[in-house]
Each structure stands twice: as structure tokens, then as C-alpha cells.
Amino acid sequence: MGILKWIDRRLPFISLVNHELRDYPTPKNLSYMWNFGSLAGMILIIMILSGIFLSMHYIPHVDHAFNSVEHIMRDVNAGWLIRYIHMNGATLFFVVVYVHIFRGLYYGSYKSPRELLWILGVIILLLMMATAFMGYVLPWGQMSFWGATVITNLFSAFPFGESIVHWLWGGFAIDNPTLNRFFALHYLLPFLIVGVSIVHLIALHQFGSNNPLGIERKEAGDSIPFHPYYTIKDTFGFAVFLMIYCGFIFFAPNFFGEPDNYVPANPLVTPPHIVPEWYFLPFYAILRSIPSKLLGVLAMFGSVMVLFIVPWLDRHPVRSSRFRPYHRWFFWLFVVDCFILGWVGANPPEGMFILIGRAATSYYFAHFFFFLPLLSYLEPVMPLPLSISRPVLEERPS
Amino acid sequence: MNCQFLVHLVISLIFLSPTFGEGDTLPILKHKWSFEGPSGTFKKDALQRGYQVFKEVCSTCHGLKLVSYEKLMAIELTKNAVKTLAAEHEYPDWDDEGQPTHRKGIPSDKILSPYVNDKAARSANNGALPPDLSLIIKARLRGPNYVRALLTGFCEAPAGMIIAEGMHYNPYFPGRQIAMAPPLVDGQVTFADGTKATVDQMAEDVVTFLSWAAEPEMEERKQMGVKVLFYLFILTFVLYLSKRKVWKDVTKDNH
Numbered sequence: 001m002g003i004l005k006w007i008d009r010r011l012p013f014i015s016l017v018n019h020e021l022r023d024y025p026t027p028k029n030l031s032y033m034w035n036f037g038s039l040a041g042m043i044l045i046i047m048i049l050s051g052i053f054l055s056m057h058y059i060p061h062v063d064h065a066f067n068s069v070e071h072i073m074r075d076v077n078a079g080w081l082i083r084y085i086h087m088n089g090a091t092l093f094f095v096v097v098y099v100h101i102f103r104g105l106y107y108g109s110y111k112s113p114r115e116l117l118w119i120l121g122v123i124i125l126l127l128m129m130a131t132a133f134m135g136y137v138l139p140w141g142q143m144s145f146w147g148a149t150v151i152t153n154l155f156s157a158f159p160f161g162e163s164i165v166h167w168l169w170g171g172f173a174i175d176n177p178t179l180n181r182f183f184a185l186h187y188l189l190p191f192l193i194v195g196v197s198i199v200h201l202i203a204l205h206q207f208g209s210n211n212p213l214g215i216e217r218k219e220a221g222d223s224i225p226f227h228p229y230y231t232i233k234d235t236f237g238f239a240v241f242l243m244i245y246c247g248f249i250f251f252a253p254n255f256f257g258e259p260d261n262y263v264p265a266n267p268l269v270t271p272p273h274i275v276p277e278w279y280f281l282p283f284y285a286i287l288r289s290i291p292s293k294l295l296g297v298l299a300m301f302g303s304v305m306v307l308f309i310v311p312w313l314d315r316h317p318v319r320s321s322r323f324r325p326y327h328r329w330f331f332w333l334f335v336v337d338c339f340i341l342g343w344v345g346a347n348p349p350e351g352m353f354i355l356i357g358r359a360a361t362s363y364y365f366a367h368f369f370f371f372l373p374l375l376s377y378l379e380p381v382m383p384l385p386l387s388i389s390r391p392v393l394e395e396r397p398s
Numbered sequence: 399m400n401c402q403f404l405v406h407l408v409i410s411l412i413f414l415s416p417t418f419g420e421g422d423t424l425p426i427l428k429h430k431w432s433f434e435g436p437s438g439t440f441k442k443d444a445l446q447r448g449y450q451v452f453k454e455v456c457s458t459c460h461g462l463k464l465v466s467y468e469k470l471m472a473i474e475l476t477k478n479a480v481k482t483l484a485a486e487h488e489y490p491d492w493d494d495e496g497q498p499t500h501r502k503g504i505p506s507d508k509i510l511s512p513y514v515n516d517k518a519a520r521s522a523n524n525g526a527l528p529p530d531l532s533l534i535i536k537a538r539l540r541g542p543n544y545v546r547a548l549l550t551g552f553c554e555a556p557a558g559m560i561i562a563e564g565m566h567y568n569p570y571f572p573g574r575q576i577a578m579a580p581p582l583v584d585g586q587v588t589f590a591d592g593t594k595a596t597v598d599q600m601a602e603d604v605v606t607f608l609s610w611a612a613e614p615e616m617e618e619r620k621q622m623g624v625k626v627l628f629y630l631f632i633l634t635f636v637l638y639l640s641k642r643k644v645w646k647d648v649t650k651d652n653h
Binding site for chain 2: 028067070073074080081084224228229232233235236239240242243246247249250251253254259260262263272
């Protein structure tokens with residue numbers, strides 16, 4: 001005890017943990033939708049650990065990358081397990097983070113005073129997307145190669161585009177320098193994600209979590225300490241998640257994968273359909289639904305960037321959609337729209353898919369730039385509960 | 399709210415799985431495989447017959463370069479059998495003077511491909527490249543069913559369809575024309591265990607063998623998965639009870 005106190009006085013680590021993880025006052029009414037933040041953090045750790053072990057055996061060279069992955073699958077002890085953990089972890093990371101983001105949109109978690117918390121989250125999303133894209137290139141299968149071709153070529157739409165693309169490639173074609181730098185960046189970016197996540201947590205702990213009612217805590221009984229209440233709840237949620245995760249790892253490890261990526265990369269043979277991983281499909285659909293290449297690229301980047309300004313597009317004073325009957329409808333329409341975009345993105349851009357894709361893309365942007373601002377003014381403000389401890393309106397003192 | 403989210407997610411994940419590469423081909427029939435499902439295993443006799451079909455038929459044109467001879471011990475070939483198999487092949491080497499020479503294969507060598515490189519393979523096959531089969535089951539949509547359909551699907555081209563020279567009609571191959579000649583005919587190999595070598599039998603066995611070659615870890619993976627899920631199930635249940643106990647006082651004064 002003495003030595004811990006001595007250390008803590010000079011380096012207040014124990015105080016920090018006590019303050020931020022044990023006593024940290026948390027709204028007592030958080031639903032299971034609030035599990036997904038800590039869940040994302042756990043997956044990030046799993047991804048970094050499994051990734052480090054993979055990199056001990058992986059060779060970032062165009063002649064060896066594909067075979068080194070197969071070497072991991074066949075010859076390295078439990079190599080198949082580590083790789084399937086990493087592969088399926090990426091997919092479930094996006095599932096969890098997308099639920100986390102949609103939860104924020106539904107309960108208005110981005111509203112004052114949590115705008116920076118939200119913006120930091122969007123930065124994490126962008127970093128994740130870059131990391132996942134470059135990670136998918138590393139096995140150097142057909143879809144790795146052609147996915148990289150499609151995405152890097154997007155930059156040719158900009159002025160001086162060709163120079164930008166050659167600069168990204170490190171040459172005049174996607175080749176060894178490209179693979180090497182993607183590996184280097186794929187190793188670097190996750191640590192940046194850790195950094196931004198810590199800042200995300202600092203911003204979170206400034207005002208604490210939002211909650212399903214969307215009102216700030218007002219009385220002592222509204223909060224409970226993080227430990228043991230949320231440590232046990234998050235751990236239970238994590239265990240449920242692990243069951244689903246392991247279901248995929250052990251029984252359907254290639255469920256989310258493309259068969260073409262088990263064919264070694266071949267610059268001379270284009271696969272009949274180039275599709276990104278499912279988590280990029282909605283953005284891919286937006287890209288392809290706009291006939292002009294430059295505008296398509298801008299729309300695709302814009303569809304993520306628009307998240308940055310959501311706190312200023314939705315200016316309605318009420319946070320939670322539980323008390324916003326109109327917004328609730330538009331929220332679910334938006335979710336459906338994202339799924340439609342994903343479905344369009346998975347299909348070749350022909351026939352009805354072009355039409356549906358354009359309609360869904362228009363709706364995507366209309367949601368942010370038309371419906372959110374419109375609702376801010378038109379949606380009536382409903383009476384809110386007095387406090388978290390007295391959520392039922394009838395209990396209002398008359 | 400919570401349920402809605404999950405239901406939407408599950409539905410989307412099911413419907414998003416794209417169905418590509420079908421084009422104008424016939425729908426692929428599903429076959430019952432011993433290695434399907436959470437408790438599926440490879441039948442050892444099918445693996446051995448499948449390897450025989452691969453060795454005597456497929457390996458004339460196709461490689462299996464990700465599999466080494468010693469890995470064949472997993473399909474219950476003996477160590478000596480593996481040694482003999484490897485020694486049947488000559489691998490390029492250098493002698494003590496540094497001059498190119500050849501040596502006999504050893505069990506840790508990868509199975510020798512029939513052609514030294516892709517160019518040689520194309521030149522010997524009328525310009526077509528016979529793909530390496532190590533990952534063919536994982537590299538094709540509906541892998542085992544597709545390869546089985548392809549191997550057993552050769553038939554007469556419908557009247558009016560023009561088949562290019564050196565090509566063969568197969569309704570399961572994209573474009574319906576394939577450079578590979580029908581590889582299997584009844585009685586082509588003689589199985590040591592007396593199984594009748596029909597085209598269907600050989601196709602089933604070789605697909606089983608190739609499925610093992612693509613996923614040699616499959617049995618270990620599924621067996622480990624059952625244990626892991628069993629453990630997680632109990633852990634989750636205990637955590638659920640703990641959560642309820644810890645939260646008892648909070649949930650009580652919420653109502």
C-alpha cells in the first residue's frame with residue numbers, strides 16, 4: 001500500500017483509474033445501445049494484438065504476400081486462428097462502430113455540449129476506413145489488387161490527378177512500393193486510432209455519456225458509479241459479442257469474404273465484378289450513382305464528411321428521438337436508405353440499380369441537408385421528463 | 399429499439415451477400431458433403447480416393463503448390479508412403495560446383511506443379527492456363543458444389559451453339575465454354591478399396607480432397623469452435639447472472 005501511495009503521489013495513475021473507471025458517475029438509465037463504445041475499444045485491442053502476430057509472419061512483397069498469408073494459414077501454429085480473428089474482427093468492428101454511430105444519431109448524442117466528442121468519433125471512423133482499406137490490400141489477392149486500383153484511381157478525378165495517383169502508388173502502376181507503404185500505414189494508423197480514441201474518451205468524460213432520455217443528470221440519484229454497474233454490463237455485452245464473433249471465426253470464417261481474394265493478384269486479369277468489403281458498399285453505391293467521376297468522388301467523400309457537421313444541421317433543442325416522433329421516422333428511413341445503398345453497391349451498376357442508387361443517394365444527402373434542418377424548425381418541442389430518476393411525466397408535481 | 403437494430407443488421411447481412419459470377423450458367427445443385435456444418439469432418443477414405451484421382455488425373459495439368467507432401471500424412475498416408483511420393487519427383491537444385499542439377503523430392507517439398515511456369519502451361523494447353531488447385535474450393539463461389547457441378551457437367555452443346563476450336567461445352571462454366579476437356583470417364587482409376595470409380599464418385603472424392611487442401615485446418619477449427627462456444631456460453635450465463643445481481647437495487651427503484 002505504501003509503495004502504491006508513493007507512486008500515485010508522483011504519477012497519479014491509480015487515482016486516474018479510480019476517478020475515470022471506478023467512481024466515474026454514469027447515467028443509471030443507459031440501455032444496451034451504450035455497450036457499443038467500449039465494445040469497439042475491445043475490438044481495437046484484439047485487432048492490434050492479432051495484427052502484430054500476423055505481421056511477424058507476413059511478407060509485404062508482391063511475390064510473397066499471397067503465399068505468406070497461406071503460410072500463416074497452413075504452417076504457423078494457430079496461424080489460421082489469428083488470421084480469421086483479424087479478418088472477421090475487421091468486419092465486426094464496422095458492425096459495432098456503425099451501431100455506435102446510429103445510436104448517436106438516434107439519441108442526439110452529438111448535440112451541445114458533445115460536438116467535439118462526436119467530431120473525434122468521425123475522425124476515428126475515417127482512420128478506420130483507411131486502415132481497413134489498406135489492410136484488405138495486404139493479402140494481395142485479386143480483390144485486394146483491383147480494389148486498390150479502383151480506390152486509388154478515384155484521386156485521378158481531381159486536378160493534377162494523375163500525379164496524385166502516381167504519388168500514392170510510388171510508381172506508374174500498383175506494385176511493390178504500393179504494397180510496402182500500405183503495409184507501413186496499415187501498421188501505423190491503428191495506433192493513431194488508439195490516440196484519437198483516448199482523446200474521444202477525455203471528451204466523453206468531460207460531460208459524461210448521453211442517455212436514452214437525452215436529458216442531463218440533475219439530481220444525485222440520476223448517476224451510478226461506473227464500477228461495478230457498467231463494468232459488469234459491458235463485460236456481459238462483450239461476452240455476448242464474443243459468441244457471435246467466435247461463431248464466425250470457427251464456423252463461417254469466410255462468410256464476409258470474396259472468393260476472388262483467394263486468387264493471387266493478377267494485373268492482367270480483371271475480375272468480372274469488383275466489389276469492396278460490405279462496410280464500404282453504401283459509399284461505393286454513392287460513388288457510382290453519379291455520372292460525373294469528379295462529382296461522384298466528391299459525393300462519396302462528402303457522404304462521410306457530412307457527419308462532421310451533423311451537430312449544426314440538426315438544431316432541434318431535444319436530443320433523444322424518444323421525444324421526437326417526427327425525427328424518429330426520418331431516422332429509420334435514413335437507416336433503411338443506408339441498407340438500400342449497401343444493396344445497390346453490391347450489385348452491378350445496370351438497369352434498375354442505377355435508378356434506385358440515384359434515388360437513395362439523393363435521399364442520403366436530403367436527410368442531412370434538408371430534413372434535419374427542416375425538422376429543427378418544424379418539429380414541436382415535447383415536454384421532457386424532469387430527471388432521469390423521475391422519467392414518467394405523470395409524476396410531475398402539479 | 400435494441401431488437402430493431404439487431405434485426406435490421408442481421409437482415410442486411412443476409413441480403414448483402416452478393417450473388418456474382420452466375421452470368422448465363424445453369425444453377426448449381428447442392429450436394430450433401432460430409433464436411434459441411436458445424437460438426438462436419440472429412441471422410442478419410444474419400445480423401446485418399448480423392449488424392450488418387452488428383453494424382454492420376456488432375457495433376458497432369460494442375461498444380462497443388464501450397465500443399466507439401468508431408469501434409470498428406472493428415473489424410474492418413476504413412477510416413478514412408480509420403481517419402482516415396484516425394485521421391486518420385488525431381489526438384490531443381492545446385493551441385494557442389496554451383497552448377498544446376500536435380501535432386502529427389504523430400505517430404506517437406508511442396509507438391510511439384512506439372513509445368514515450370516505459366517508460360518509453359520499455356521503453351522502446352524492451347525493458350526489456356528490450368529489454375530493451381532490448392533485454393534480452388536475457397537476461390538469459387540459455392541466452392542465444393544461448383545467444382546462438382548463443373549466436373550460432372552460436361553455434355554453435348556445445344557444445337558446452334560458454336561463451340562470454339564479446342565473448347566468444350568460445360569453449362570456451369572462462365573460463358574459455357576471451357577478449355578479443359580472432360581477430365582473424368584467411368585472406370586478411369588482403380589480404387590484400392592474396391593469403390594466403383596464412376597464419374598460421380600470420382601468427382602465427389604476429388605472435391606472432398608480439394609476441400610481439405612484448401613482448408614486443412616477445418617476439422618481442428620470446428621472442434622475448437624465447439625469447445626470455445628461451450629465455454630463462452632457458460633461464461634456469458636454467469637456474467638448475465640452477475641449483472642442482474644449487481645443491478646438489482648438500481649432496476650428496482652426504476653419501477
